Amino acid sequence: MQDTFSFSNIQQAADRLKGKVVRTPILESSMLDQTAGCRVLVKAESLQRTGAFKYRGALNKLLSLTPEVRQRGVVAFSSGNHGHAVAAAAAYVGCSAVIVLPKDAAAIKIENCRWWGAEIVLYDPDTEDREEVGRRVAGPRGMLVVPPFDDYDIIAGQGTAGLELAEQLAEEGIRPDAFVVPCSGGGLASGAVTAMKQAYPDLPCFFVEPAGLEKMAPSVREGTPRKRPPGPPTVMDGLSGPVAGTRTSRILRECAATGLSVSDDEVLDAMSTAFRYLKLVLEPAGAATLAAVLKRKADFEGKSVAVICSGGNVDPSVFIRALHAS
Numbered sequence: 001m002q003d004t005f006s007f008s009n010i011q012q013a014a015d016r017l018k019g020k021v022v023r024t025p026i027l028e029s030s031m032l033d034q035t036a037g038c039r040v041l042v043k044a045e046s047l048q049r050t051g052a053f054k055y056r057g058a059l060n061k062l063l064s065l066t067p068e069v070r071q072r073g074v075v076a077f078s079s080g081n082h083g084h085a086v087a088a089a090a091a092y093v094g095c096s097a098v099i100v101l102p103k104d105a106a107a108i109k110i111e112n113c114r115w116w117g118a119e120i121v122l123y124d125p126d127t128e129d130r131e132e133v134g135r136r137v138a139g140p141r142g143m144l145v146v147p148p149f150d151d152y153d154i155i156a157g158q159g160t161a162g163l164e165l166a167e168q169l170a171e172e173g174i175r176p177d178a179f180v181v182p183c184s185g186g187g188l189a190s191g192a193v194t195a196m197k198q199a200y201p202d203l204p205c206f207f208v209e210p211a212g213l214e215k216m217a218p219s220v221r222e223g224t225p226r227k228r229p230p231g232p233p234t235v236m237d238g239l240s241g242p243v244a245g246t247r248t249s250r251i252l253r254e255c256a257a258t259g260l261s262v263s264d265d266e267v268l269d270a271m272s273t274a275f276r277y278l279k280l281v282l283e284p285a286g287a288a289t290l291a292a293v294l295k296r297k298a299d300f301e302g303k304s305v306a307v308i309c310s311g312g313n314v315d316p317s318v319f320i321r322a323l324h325a326s
Contacts, residue, residue, distance in 0.1 A: 005152050005251055007198040010163050010191060013060045013156035020063075020092070021056055021160070022048050026168050026306075032277040037297040039304040041176065042278060043165045046286050046312030050112075053161050053188055053310050054085035054148075060157030061146055062089045070095040075138040075145045077130040079105055080238055081311055082148040087118035098143065100134045106315065149185030150245035159191025161308060166199035169306065176203060177303035180260070180289040182310050183207035183216050184241040186248025192308060193255045205257045208288040210234040210264075215241075217259030219249035235264045235318060238285030238311065262291040270294055271319065272326035274309065283314035284322075 027042040045053040062070065073096035076086035083099040090097035097118040101110060102125040110120055123133045138145050147154060162181075169176060179196045183189040189207040196203055209216055215228045225244045234240050262270075267284045270291035274280045282290075289307035293300055 003247070005155060005194070005247065007194055009152055009156040010159035010195050013056075013153070014160045014163055016060055016063050017056060017157065017160055020059060023164055024048055024161070026165070026172075027278045027280065029277040032273065035273065035277070036293050036300070038293065038300040038302060040290070040293055041169070041174065041304065041306045042274070042280070042290065043161060043168075043306065043308045044278075044280055045161055045308055045310045046280060046282055050081065050084045050088050051311055051313040052081040052085065052286070053158055053308070054081040055088060056160050057154035057157035057187055058082070058085035058089040058146065059092060060160075061151065061153040062086075062093045062095065064153045065144065069144055073097060073141065073143040075100065075134050075143045076148070077134040077145075078148060080109065081313060084109065084112045084313070086146050087113040087116040090118065091116040098137050100130055100137065102130070148241070149187030150247050152247065154187050155191040155248065155251070157191070158188040159195045161188065162192030162195030165192070165306060165308070166196055170199070174304060176200065176306040178204045178206065178300060178305045180206045180208060180292055180305060180307040182239060182285055182288045182308065183209055183259075184239040184285070185243070186216055186245045186252060188308070188310060189216070189257070190245070190248040190251035190255075193257050194251060196306075197255050205255060206260050206292065207252065207257055208239075208260045208262060208292045210236045210239050210288075211261040213240055214259060214261055216244045216249060216252065217261070219244040220253045220257065220259065223250075223253060225249050236267055236284040236288060238283060239288060260292045260296070262288050262295060265325070266291040266295055268322040268325045271314075271322035275323065276326075280309065281312045281314060281319065282309050283311045284318065286311040
């Protein structure tokens with residue numbers, strides 16, 4: 001089987017997911033536009049089922065499986081939105097799920113997965129590798145490991161957010177001048193950029209990472225997947241995964257996407273800005289794109305910039321910190 005990905009994968013995913021995921025809105029605010037110095041078109045994936053875009057990829061993956069594979073169940077390793085999405089998608093299709101979480105995972109994340117009926121396996125992140133734990137759980141039971149990003153069904157599912165965005169812009173008669181998407185392993189970024197490039201071949205596309213922890217930008221530049229460099233923890237935990245995807249980095253390179261970076265302070269300010277002007281609750285990773293636009297006013301001045309705000313599963317203490325910091 002050829003190791004290729006194209007827009008047709010996203011179209012197939014869209015057909016599969018039709019009526020099963022939320023067609024999230026594009027939000028605008030004239031006050032936000034004045035602050036940013038450009039027209040900002042926010043695709044609010046924080047309003048997706050499970051509170052983040054991840055549900056798209058997880059459900060597309062599970063719907064693409066044969067009944068025999070689904071019957072054996074699935075395993076996901078995640079400390080965040082991927083595990084929650086797989087648990088919810090498994091409940092939707094009627095298969096069992098095991099979610100591998102670090103033992104210090106927030107109680108709310110464990111509760112969210114359990115609510116959907118998933119089995120929870122905890123591991124010690126200081127002494128155990130989560131992927132190895134996942135394989136150890138899956139092997140004896142014949143379960144399928146659902147990867148978080150470097151899988152074409154996952155990428156295609158996430159890419160439906162970009163396809164929707166392009167369709168919504170066309171419905172409103174809007175032609176964007178730039179597109180900005182958050183990036184960790186690259187599932188959303190590679191899928192959404194592919195969809196937007198199909199609609200607008202010359203559209204400048206940007207992916208956003210935490211400053212000092214960039215792994216996708218060097219991966220795209222050099223053509224080789226890179227690990228996250230050592231550095232201090234970031235409030236953008238959803239963008240601080242350990243490695244860039246092999247497939248996702250190749251897709252972004254082929255699409256000529258460019259990396260941007262933002263700091264924790266910039267993201268906290270963007271969270272407050274989104275709440276103030278859009279009444280939108282975002283997690284730090286979900287606000288990274290808005291932070292990048294606010295940071296680079298000179299680059300986007302007077303333009304129409306489409307951004308995906310990817311999730312809203314924020315710890316209340318972090319959200320309060322963002323509101324107080326502004």
